[in-house]
Amino acid sequence: MPYLVAAVVVVGLLCLVDLVLTLAVIRRLRVHTLRLAELAPTGAPMVQPGTTLGDFSATALGGETVSRAFFTGPSVVAVFSTECASCHERLPEFASYLADNRPERVLAVVTGDPDEARLFTGELTSATVVVEPMGGPVSRALRVSRFPSFYLVDGDGVVVAADTAPGRLPAATRR
Secondary structure: OHHHHHHHHHHHHHHHHHHHHHHHHHHHHHHHHHHHHHHOOOOOOOOOOOOEOOOOEEEOOOOOEEEHHHOOOOEEEEEEEOOOHHHHHHHHHHHHHHHHHOOOEEEEEEEOOHHHHHHHHOOOOOOEEEEEOOOOHHHHHHOOOOOOEEEEEOOOOEEEEEEOOHHHOOOOOOO
């Protein structure tokens, strides 16, 4: 009987040590994830400046058809995903950018679940909003590979700047 009690105590201690080590590994992984996110390259996430957007056609929430002809002057395009945590974090920064720069046209694209897209559309009242599935026509034209993505586009549909943070885009003031 004492051997059985000793064996149970040893197994219990081993499980406790295993639990502590597992929690330490998880904590270390979180630290490494944060460090990797800091090291992630910034700058143009998809389309290089000077690239003319491809043709696309999409229907905005208000029923307006949006295509490359949408860009009649300095315009800002934002692409958000409903599955992206940093998209929710960048939304207030984007609203602040729009308030400071007041571009002629603003196109906001929300990819993913249409029901979850309502979380974004409520805060994008000054933008023409398109909700599309992942890899939709606007996302393909912009060659979106990361979320969120922000673009400054001129009146000819040429990308002037692209970034993953709206604050790093140049001013998009009206002419």
